[in-house]
Amino acid sequence: MASVSGTAGYDAHAATLVTAYESITFEDVHRDVIHLFPAAPSRVLDVGAGTGRDAAALARRGHHVVAVEPTPGLRSAGERLHAALPITWIDDHLPDLAVLRQQPERFDLVLLTAVWMHLDAAERATAMAALADLLAEAGQIVMTLRHGPVPEGRRMFDVSADETGALAKPHGLIAHHSGARRDTLGRDDVRWSVLALRRATVPAPVPHG
DSSP: OOOOGGGTTTGGGHHHHHHHHHTSOHHHHTTTTGGGSOSSOOEEEEETOTTSHHHHHHHHTTOEEEEEOOOHHHHHHHHHHTTTSOEEEEOOOTTTOHHHHTSOOOEEEEEESSOGGGSOHHHHHHHHHHHHHHEEEEEEEEEEEEESOOOTTOOOOOOOHHHHHHHHGGGTEEEEEEEEEEOTTOOTTOEEEEEEEEETTSOOOOOOO
């Protein structure tokens, strides 16, 4: 697959990133929204899955997980590290997710962790349409939005939760959770917004203790 602009700098540093990503637990990264995730086995899509840390945790919980990762070094590391788990790995990327959308499956949870900031305004509009198309009727999209300085060699944009919520509305999606948290890697100059979207006509999910 051709080079993807949003992945600039990731493959060259894949070995270092694998260590960093796998050093953080799924529970720490998603502690603000983990109560929103489906408790019963569900269809989960992890977009920009990286090393598969989150995909692996969700597979262990009994979910059917599809992990999309365009960076070869990260995807191969994820396939190797989590080979024992039933994760379907796909080489595809935003904004179109063209490979995935050729398949009939739709998802109860779509997860984008540290991904959305790689897309410019036009790409975000295309990506939101693609995500809405992949979402099951009662499904939800959960994403984190990065705020802070852009590392050298990376392509990132500072995108607000308000802008993202407004972009979702024409697709029948509304924000049913919006929050903020500090950086799990301990960087003082980086913070995150956490946003959960669902269809406006679907009742909010019941939290599971």
